[in-house]
Amino acid sequence: MSRVTTHETTHSSVKDMVWRWGAGPCWGVAAFLTWWLPDGDDFPDTTLLAGLFLACGVVLLILAALKRLRYWAPWSAVLGLGLGAWEVAQAKFLLLPRPFFGTPQDLLDVFLTDWKRLGDSLLHSLLLLLIGYGIGACVGIVVGMALGRSLRFRYWVRPIMRVIGPLPPVALLPLAFVIMPSTRLAGEALMALSAGFPVAVLTWSGVAAVDPAYYDVARTMGAKDRFLVLRVALPAATPQIFVGLFMGLGASFSMLVVAEMLGVKSGLGFYMQWAQGWAAYPNMYAALLVMALMCTSLMTLLFKLRDYVLRWQKDGLKW
Amino acid sequence: MVKTAATQPALKPLSLHIDHLNHGYEAQGAMRPVLDDVSFDVAPGEFVALLGPSGCGKSTLLRLIAGLEAPLSGTIEADGREITGPGPDRIVMFQDPTLYPWRTVEENVALGLDIHKKRDPKIVRDALHLVGLEKDATSWPHQLSGGMAQRVALARALVNNPRMLILDEPLGKLDSLTRLTMQGEIRRFWQQQGFSALMVTHDVEEALLLATRVLVFSPRPARIVSDQPIELSAEQRHRDDPHVIALRRAILEQLGHRNDW
Ligand SMILES: Nc1ncnc2c1ncn2[C@@H]1O[C@H](COP(=O)(O)OP(=O)(O)OP(=O)(O)O)[C@@H](O)[C@H]1O
Ligand SMILES: [Mg+2]
Numbered sequence: 022m023s024r025v026t027t028h029e030t031t032h033s034s035v036k037d038m039v040w041r042w043g044a045g046p047c048w049g050v051a052a053f054l055t056w057w058l059p060d061g062d063d064f065p066d067t068t069l070l071a072g073l074f075l076a077c078g079v080v081l082l083i084l085a086a087l088k089r090l091r092y093w094a095p096w097s098a099v100l101g102l103g104l105g106a107w108e109v110a111q112a113k114f115l116l117l118p119r120p121f122f123g124t125p126q127d128l129l130d131v132f133l134t135d136w137k138r139l140g141d142s143l144l145h146s147l148l149l150l151l152i153g154y155g156i157g158a159c160v161g162i163v164v165g166m167a168l169g170r171s172l173r174f175r176y177w178v179r180p181i182m183r184v185i186g187p188l189p190p191v192a193l194l195p196l197a198f199v200i201m202p203s204t205r206l207a208g209e210a211l212m213a214l215s216a217g218f219p220v221a222v223l224t225w226s227g228v229a230a231v232d233p234a235y236y237d238v239a240r241t242m243g244a245k246d247r248f249l250v251l252r253v254a255l256p257a258a259t260p261q262i263f264v265g266l267f268m269g270l271g272a273s274f275s276m277l278v279v280a281e282m283l284g285v286k287s288g289l290g291f292y293m294q295w296a297q298g299w300a301a302y303p304n305m306y307a308a309l310l311v312m313a314l315m316c317t318s319l320m321t322l323l324f325k326l327r328d329y330v331l332r333w334q335k336d337g338l339k340w
Numbered sequence: 341m342v343k344t345a346a347t348q349p350a351l352k353p354l355s356l357h358i359d360h361l362n363h364g365y366e367a368q369g370a371m372r373p374v375l376d377d378v379s380f381d382v383a384p385g386e387f388v389a390l391l392g393p394s395g396c397g398k399s400t401l402l403r404l405i406a407g408l409e410a411p412l413s414g415t416i417e418a419d420g421r422e423i424t425g426p427g428p429d430r431i432v433m434f435q436d437p438t439l440y441p442w443r444t445v446e447e448n449v450a451l452g453l454d455i456h457k458k459r460d461p462k463i464v465r466d467a468l469h470l471v472g473l474e475k476d477a478t479s480w481p482h483q484l485s486g487g488m489a490q491r492v493a494l495a496r497a498l499v500n501n502p503r504m505l506i507l508d509e510p511l512g513k514l515d516s517l518t519r520l521t522m523q524g525e526i527r528r529f530w531q532q533q534g535f536s537a538l539m540v541t542h543d544v545e546e547a548l549l550l551a552t553r554v555l556v557f558s559p560r561p562a563r564i565v566s567d568q569p570i571e572l573s574a575e576q577r578h579r580d581d582p583h584v585i586a587l588r589r590a591i592l593e594q595l596g597h598r599n600d601w
Contacts, residue, residue: 234438241406242452242500243428252454256442333442333480 040094041085047098048078051105054113061115065130070108073129077101120302127303128310135304139292143311146277146288149205150319153212154273158266161217165224165262169231170250186222190215190272191279198284208280215276216269220262227261228254260334263327270323274316289315348463353536354418354429354504356382356405361414363400364561374400375411376561382504387530387537389547391595392557398540399435401562402506405538406432418504428452431502435509435540437493439481445492446477452500467495470525472518486513491522498529505530507539511546523549544588544595549577556594566594 052074060067081097084090090097104125110116112124132139167174168182190211201207235253244253281290289312296304363375374397382388390398403409405416407426416423418430431452439448446464453459468474471491481489490513497505510526511519527550530537541547547554548570556566576583 232438234434234436235440237406237408237426237432238434238438238440238496239451239455240408241426241428241430241432242455243426244455248455253440256440259442333444333482335482 037091037094040098041090042082044090044094044097044101045078045080045082045085047105048074048081048101051101051108052078054105055108058109058113061113064112064124064126066126066133067112069133070126070129074101074104120300123303123306128306131303131307135307139307139311142287142289142292142308143315146281146290146312147315149208149280149285149288150212150273150277153209153276154216154270156209157213157216157273158220158269160213161220161265161269162224162262164217165221165265166228166250166254166258168221168225169228169258170254182218182221186218190218190276194279194283204280204284204286208277208285211280212273212276215272219268219272220265223261223265223268224258227258230261231257259330263323263331266323266327267320270319278312348501348533350533351501351503351535353384353534354382355384355420355536356504356538357415357417357420358382358405359415359417361401361404361411361416363397363404363409363411363414373561375404376558376563378414378562378564380555380564380567382536382538385534385536387539387550387552389551389554390538390540390557391542391544391547391554391591392562393559393595394542396557396560397562398557399508402432402508402538402540406430406506428456428500429503430506431497431500431504432506433493433497433508433510435512437481437486437489439484439489439492439496441481443481444477445473445479445481445484448481448492449495449499451496463499467499470498470529471495471522487515487518490514491518494522494526501533502535504536504538507537509540509542512542519546526550544591545579545584547591548572548584548587549579554591556591559596566591 052071055067055074056071078101081090081101085094108125111119111122112126164178168178193211193214194207197207197211198204201210231254235257236249239249239253277288278290281288282294285291289308293305293308293312296302296308358378358380361375361378362373364371364373366372378401390401392398400409404411405423407423407430410424423430439445440451443451446468447454449467450459450464453463465474465477468477471494473488473491473495476484476488481492484492490510494507494510497507507526511522514522523546530550537551539547539550551570553567553569555564557563558565570587572581572583575581578584
């Protein structure tokens with residue numbers, strides 16, 4: 022038994038070694054091909070791109086030497102090869118129809134020349150998103166708590182929720198642009214709505230599911246409503262509230278893009294719309310990439326927050 | 341385990357006057373009686389053990405005394421005033437520990453102090469020490485065994501410095517050895533603080549070792565079958581003492597358990 026294990030360990034450690042030390046050279050190959058093969062057309066920044074590939078390769082080799090590269094080694098290697106293949110296929114042999122498919126140096130060039138506008142768009146999107154989502158999440162939690170705790174509130178608000186809630190907030194966009202003083206405010210409001218609804222519903226279900234014995238314990242010690250709501254119901258409902266927060270974040274991503282494409286005159290969605298209009302496809306890809314990074318970063322942040330707040334739970338999903 | 345000095349001043353113990361109490365629950369459209377004309381008094385400082393078959397209505401009675409539910413008829417008076425709701429003069433330790441999973445052990449113990457905004461780490465530490473869990477102060481409830489959780493619940497009840505302590509099978513989930521220790525702790529704490537105590541237990545011996553009086557209830561609906569003082573000296577409160585053995589046999593008989601083995 023132990024013999025087999027040892028054998029497998031050496032076997033897998035050889036594989037590890039190959040990945041670990043192979044990742045850097047993969048980028049080296051990509052760099053060499055980029056530099057050595059002639060471009061198929063007049064592309065900018067080819068040498069710089071080759072330099073960047075090489076730099077990545079060197080960094081990966083250093084990480085390998087420092088034994089910091091392990092889990093991500095296969096990914097790094099394949100990513101380098103993939104970028105190299107893309108470069109060769111598109112920039113050297115022009116295999117895919119242009120301009121819909123750009124080259125890596127086109128993308129690089131967008132970041133080098135248009136970083137200011139991209140950054141600005143990112144900032145605008147982030148601001149719109151965070152304000153709308155933040156307001157929606159807070160209102161959603163408050164409304165959900167009230168729905169769970171107050172019969173009168175539930176009587177009046179539940180029918181409204183049932184009618185408006187299932188409606189995709191996007192459907193309200195034309196209306197919002199008309200009745201709100203500015204498109205920005207309209208986007209903000211719809212974002213809050215699209216985030217707020219799932220948060221409210223899940224907070225409500227979380228509060229409704231709180232074990233009544235939790236209230237009994239606090240009440241016999243003299244707790245009043247305020248304590249029961251803020252220190253018993255709210256923490257007991259947090260696992261559900263976070264489910265709502267994740268759903269709400271996803272919903273506000275979609276709302277953000279739609280709002281920026283259809284009315285709000287700034288942000289990444291607007292940038293993409295503009296790029297498409299001018300057939301500036303590399304710019305569109307660059308904006309897409311930035312947007313993906315923004316979304317995944319925000320998701321990661323929310324997961325981190327959840328892991329901290331719910332550290333009392335036995336286990337949790339890893340992002 | 342040598343334990344606490346009192347960290348809180350002893351308060352005047354609560355007296356209880358229970359008069360013709362009836363209670364029941366709706367079940368399948370019919371009213372199912374649970375308490376049947378229950379009347380008894382608790383003098384200040386008394387330690388009353390409640391015995392009765394499972395499901396007879398003991399926990400229900402405690403909920404009424406705690407003020408969590410109103411009886412269908414009859415009255416409960418504490419110090420001559422009718423009980424209308426829960427209050428910190430009557431602290432309950434429930435049959436299930438119901439610790440808050442989002443609070444650490446020490447935060448759970450501090451619950452009653454937090455409610456009244458007078459968190460005192462020393463009181464919490466003493467209570468944890470009393471139940472032998474000072475090393476687990478920062479654990480989460482899901483990391484505890486059933487018996488440990490129950491001891492945390494006991495500590496959480498004790499920090500409130502109650503005038504009456506209401507215990508619903510406080511030691512039901514403990515192994516016999518820890519149970520012995522905890523029985524000693526509860527008795528010592530009661531002697532030291534002098535509160536009134538009501539304790540539901542299934543363990544006749546436990547009732548005899550701790551209580552000054554034992555009430556025995558019938559099967560549901562609960563009626564008082566017997567009410568007897570336990571006049572035993574400290575030396576006699578031992579499980580091998582002939583008085584204890586005789587009392588135990590008598591009470592088991594009242595509970596309907598004839599062939600004592
Ligand atoms: N909320 C409720 N709704 C309906 N029936 C209830 C409710 N609470 C208790 N009962 C019923 O009342 C009866 C007495 O319950 P109770 O919990 O008081 O018993 P108990 O004497 O504490 O039993 P045990 O020793 O097993 O804890 C049971 O038959 C139970 O089914
Ligand atoms: Mg019970």
